[in-house]
Amino acid sequence: MRIGELAARAGVTVKAVRYYERLGLVEPAREANGYRSFTEDHLRAVAEIRQLSEIGISPLRAAPFIECLDTGHEHSDQCVSSLAVYRDTIVELDRMIAALSSRRQILQERLDQGAGRSFEKETTMTDYTTLPDGLPVPEDDSAADHLPGQRMPQLELPVSDGGTVDLAGLGTGRTVIYLYPLTGQPGVDLPEGWDAIPGARGCSTEACDFRDHFEDLRRAGAQRVFGLSSQDPAYQQEVVERLRLPFAMISDDALALADALRLPTFSAPGHDRLYARLTLIVGDGRIEHVFYPIFPPNAHAQQVLDWLIQAKSEETEL
CATH class of the missing domain: 3.40.30.10 (Glutaredoxin)
Structure with a gap:
């Protein structure tokens, strides 16, 4: 099938298909006249990329899922590398949730103080394998700006x-x-x-x-x-x-x-x-x-x- 038919059947734009091709997620054959030729496997891959995008996984992170399908798996998330992408996305969502929770806590503290009530601070988390909520975010102080291009020292x-x-x-x-x-x-x-x-x-x-x-x-x-x-x-x-x-x-x-x-x-x-x-x-x-x-x-x-x-x-x- 041609790229237009593929895009229509997968529910994406032709531009999106070309972007997936540049990322190496789909690799169509070329006909003698130079036109791209896509298969049902490509359609499945493009549809999968679209579905992943809908749940917050960008095409830049879709490669493990497509590779999983290419190896013969029925589902794109039957591979360990695919599950790792799920986990990373959850971590990012947790980070956003933590930031919102931190803002809410500050607002609650101010509300309590304004109402003349006391607010007891929660005990600091001490588990070394996890990250507590509300950690201070480091700022870029330009201390590493000079490093790109330097040779590694003889050490x-x-x-x-x-x-x-x-x-x-x-x-x-x-x-x-x-x-x-x-x-x-x-x-x-x-x-x-x-x-x-x-x-x-x-x-x-x-x-x-x-x-x-x-x-x-x-x-x-x-x-x-x-x-x-x-x-x-x-x-x-x-x-x-x-x-x-x-x-x-x-x-x-x-x-x-x-x-x-x-x-x-x-x-x-x-x-x-x-x-x-x-x-x-x-x-x-x-x-x-x-x-x-x-x-x-x-x-x-x-x-x-x-x-x-x-x-x-x-x-x-x-």
Whole structure:
């Protein structure tokens, strides 16, 4: 069938079909006269993309569902990668709900104060694997604006698996390095006032998000994924084992990378200097892209994945 018939039967515009084609979601054959030729499988894929859009999943995130259909599954969400997209979308909705709930709480407090009644603040959540409501959102202070285009320094740092990594010799292709302040451990208190520091809370949830998207990141072009903090390798190895991370953590207890690249840091009770949350995309020895500031950390891996997919798409078009 031609593109017009496909669009009409799927309930979308011709422009939308062409957009899906640019994203690689549908790949029609070309007839001798150059016209696109679509099949019933393409119709099913376009209809699926439209239905996903209606529930808040954009075409940029539809690839796992189409791949699931292509592998022969009856339903597009019978694959783990599809379920991960559902989860990420729910996280984003939860973030919006949390923001609205926070506004409501402030209004309720003001109402209570205005009426002369007392308002008892809820107990702060202490579960290190989840994010409390109302965390302060970090602001962009331009502390990372100078990083894109810089070469990675000659630094050999220890890794949680017992080896070392040369940051100037990571290898060809793209490497994702997400920097974080510190990970919490069960039964160990976080620094006093930790939740009040913008961008501090959420290291374990960020690690889990990169764990859950690890294979997607690899397919999107990330040859390597590392976490990096100033905690020692033994501490990091415990985190790798406990959270079942499929990648290693880099230890930089002297914050040598921060000094070499002038990276943003901050202090907290008991810690003179910690890495601010930041992610580097390194391509062939140079910093290609920087994510900073990062919020919420438990959805950041999806941001990185979206960037990798877009970069790969743009490279394919060239």
